[in-house]
Amino acid sequence: MLSIGTLARRTGTKVQTIRYYEQIGLMPEPGRTEGGQRRYGNVELDRLSFIRHSRQLGFSLEAIRELLDLSDSPERSCAEVDAVAQRQLREVEARIARLEALRVELRRMLRDCDADRVADCRILEVLRDHEQCLSDHDRAGA
Amino acid sequence: MLSIGTLARRTGTKVQTIRYYEQIGLMPEPGRTEGGQRRYGNVELDRLSFIRHSRQLGFSLEAIRELLDLSDSPERSCAEVDAVAQRQLREVEARIARLEALRVELRRMLRDCDADRVADCRILEVLRDHEQCLSDHDRAGA
DNA sequence: ATAGGGTCTACAGCAACTGTAGGTTCAAGA
DNA sequence: TCTTGAACCTACAGTTGCTGTAGACCCTAT
Known part of the structure; x- marks a missing residue:
């Protein structure tokens, strides 16, 4: 105990x-x-x-709840378990893709800024002005 | 207005x-x-x-607050802005690394399972038994 | 018997919003 | 000018997945 x-x-x-x-x-x-x-x-x-x-x-806790329910009925098809895992994999891959786009942009921002004073800082400029932004993750929807 | x-x-x-x-x-x-x-x-x-x-x-909103404060003092050094952006880049890269480890394991899990019934499902087995897990993200601490 | 660490419930707080209820204001059309 | 209805207002609860706190109680070893 x-x-x-x-x-x-x-x-x-x-x-x-x-x-x-x-x-x-x-x-x-x-x-x-x-x-x-x-x-x-x-x-x-x-x-x-x-x-x-x-x-x-x-x-997610909800997905885990689903998996626990499924594992309580051992005679059922494994396909549902597979679907939950597939969904999770897709979510992970989507998050990776999004983060990689962010990485590209952050790196570009850092690379382009060699100012001394905040007034000339390219980083702030880029953050201020969306048009300078290469990626289109926000217009692509999702 | x-x-x-x-x-x-x-x-x-x-x-x-x-x-x-x-x-x-x-x-x-x-x-x-x-x-x-x-x-x-x-x-x-x-x-x-x-x-x-x-x-x-x-x-994060806290980081943004910091950036907004900095951009209000244009004569200050740009280094602090740079540091905030660097920190953000490192965070993004850490998250990518973590997610890529998850992707590997999820893919392996899905690849290894060709069962019909839940009872024989490798996915649930892997989730149940941590020893079958290749990655060591949880033991590496952080 | 007592000391201390562990455990109990109940609740507040975190990030970063989002949604709801019930009421008020604004601008455009009749 | 009046009316309608979309947009606005405040205040608060809910989301996810926990974490921390307060103040009381229990358990075990000495």
Whole structure:
């Protein structure tokens, strides 16, 4: 029987985070001692590990909820799990693309500025005047 | 004289967002009509454009506040502006690196799973068992 | 028996907005 | 001039995924 602190240490989670997961129904309500403290077993340890690892891979809590539901019905088709993971991959790739556009522009901004005084600073100028901006991520929509 | 709605349309901002920026002191309190509606001029239009463009480049509101303060003192050294932009670039690059690690792992997960039933799904297995995970982003600390 | 660290609930706060409710104002048309 | 209805007003709650705090209580080792 594990206390919430031990569970926290074993999974690299904060105690409050575990209580939060319980609150939103992602973790089950555990048994309690006479005094009212939570006690966990290995099932809960595994479930929390699953949640944490999925979070590390960038899955939203809603997506994790979906995956946990799916893994509770082992006879169902794996296609749905696949779809959730695919969706996550696409989201990650979209974020990478966006950040790479930002990187290009930030680098260009930094490269072009060799002023001394703020008054002549190209960086501020670029930020002020959108027309100097190469990328079109904001007009492309999405 | 621009109404808040016109300003919003011109800068691609939501009306509430403009009021929010005013609330946190990023936009100044504008003049008002007799009836109490906000009216803006070109100074505010430029300031809001600056804010929005900076946000599109991923700067935090705090960083933008700093940049706006700096641009108010044109005689100061440009180095501080440079430092803010450098910091932002490093943050963007760190996020890209992290996301690329996620992409690798998600792709591997998807590639390795050709099961039919949830019970045999490699994706869930990987999520369950951290040891199957190639990357070490969570042990590397930060 | 007591000391201390761990745990409890309940709530506030973070970023950066977004949405809602219920009321008021403005500008254009009849 | 009056009326309509879109735009505006304030104030507050909600979003995501936690994190921190206060003040009280429990558990275990000595």
